[in-house]
Amino acid sequence: MSFGMEEILIALIVTLVAGLVHGAFGLGFPMVATPVLALFTDVMTAILLTLAPNIAVNLWSLLRGGGWRESVARYWPVAVWMLVGSGVGTLILVAMDPNPFRLLLAATVVLYLVSDQLKRVNWGWMRRYPGPSGAGAGFVGGILGGTVNVGGPALMIYFLELRIAPLVLVQAINLCFLLGKSTQALTFAALGLLGLELLWLSLPLAITALIGLRVGMWIRERVNADTYRGWLRGLLWLLCILLVVEFFREL
Template sequence: MDAYSLNEILVALLVVAFAGAVHGTFGLGFPMVATPVLALLTDVQTAILLTLAPNIAVNLWSMLRGGNLGASIGRFWFVAVWMLAGSAVGTLILVALDPNPFRLLLALVIVLYLLGDRLTQVDWNGIRRYPRASGAGAGLLGGLLGGTVNVGGPALMVYFLEMRVPALVVVQAINLAFLLGKSTQAVTFAALGALTPALLLVSLPLGVFALAGLRAGMWLSDRFSAEAYRHWLRGLLWLLAGLLVVQFLRDL
C-alpha cells in the first residue's frame, strides 16, 4: 500500500499514540499493540514498515531512561546481537512469502503472550544454568518473531523474568534488543526496496506521535495503578487476536 487516505493516516496516528502510551506505562509493548491494529487495516508487512520509525524512537527513549545503562548493556549485550541476526532473517522471510499467514502467526504470538503466566508451571531452571546459550536462543527467536510479525517480546520476557533481574535492567535490555532489531529490519527493508518514500513519509510523523504517547504513558505510570489498565489491555489484545484470525480466514 503506497498511497494512504486521510482516514487511514489519522487512525494510524491514534494507534501509535496509544501504543506509545502503553509502552511508556509498562516499559515495553509498543509493537504488541500497534502492529495488530495496523495489520487489520493493511497487512503485517505494511504494518511493520509503518511502525519502523515509531518503534526505533520509543525503544531508544525507553532504553536511555532510568540511568545505569552501561551495566544493563554490559551484562546482556549478546541477547541484542542475536536479536539483530534473527530480525534480518525474519525480515527476509516476511518479504519472500505471502503476508496473510503472518496475521495468524501474529494472533498466535499474542495468545502466547497472554497465556504467559501459565509458563511458570514449566521448569525453566536451564535458563539460569546456561544463561549465555538460553539468552542467545531467546534473542534469535525474538528476532525471528520481530522480523516476521513485529512481536518479539514474549520470548525475551520469558528469558529475563526467569533470570530474575531488576525491572529497570529488563526494560533497558529488551529495548536495546528491540532497537538493534528494528534498525536491522529497516536496513534490510531498504536494501530489498520495500521501504518506499510513501512509507517513510508516513512513518516519520508516526514516530513523533508515538513519542508523545510514550511521554504520556510515563507520566501516567507515576500517578496511577497499572493493574486495572493491564487488565483492560489484555482484553483488547484478546479481541485483536480474534479479529486477526477472522481476517486470515477471510483472505484465504
C-alpha cells in the first residue's frame, strides 16, 4: 500500500475537518472521514488510514468532562458487544470486494440523517430491556463500524432512547468506539494489513485529528450548534450522493 503526496495531503485535511466535527458534537469523526477518503481510495483503505486518529479522538473525548469512570462502569457491556461486532465486521470487510461497502456506507449515513424521524417510532422497549437492547445496539454498531467505519447510528438511537445526559452519552459512545476501533486495529494487525508505511502515516494523521478535535471543542462553546449541524447534514447528504455515484462507476 503506497501513498503519494497528494493522497497524504488529502488525508491530513480530511482528518483535521473530521476531528473538528467530532470536537464540536462529541462524535462524528468516522462519519465524516471515511466517506471522503473512500472517494479517493476504497472503504478498507479509508478505515486503515483512520484507525489511529479514531482511537486518539475517542480516547480524548471519553476522558474529557469528568465522571468518565462512572460512564465506563455503567455502559461497558455495550462496549464489549461493540468489540465483538467490530471483529466480525472487520473479517467480513477483508473477505469481500470493498466497492459494495460504499453503498452500505451511504445507507448508514442516511440512517443517521433520518434518525430524527426514526424517533417517532416507539422505541420504549429499549428502556424496558436495556441489557438485551444494548447488546443488540453494540453488536450492530460493531458490525457497521467494522465494515464501513460508521457504527454511530445504532448506538445513537439506543443511548438517545435511554435519555441519558449529553456528557454521559458522548462518553458512552466514545467508549464503544474506542473498544471497537482497538479491536479492529488488532484484527488488521493479525491479518498483516498494518504495514510500516501506514503506521508512520497514522502518527501525523492522529496529531492532525487531535488538533481538529480541540478546535471543534472551542467552536462548540462559541458557535450556534444548530447552524453548524445544518452545515454538517448538508455535507453528509452530498457525500451520500457521491458515494452512490462512485459505487456505480466502479461496477
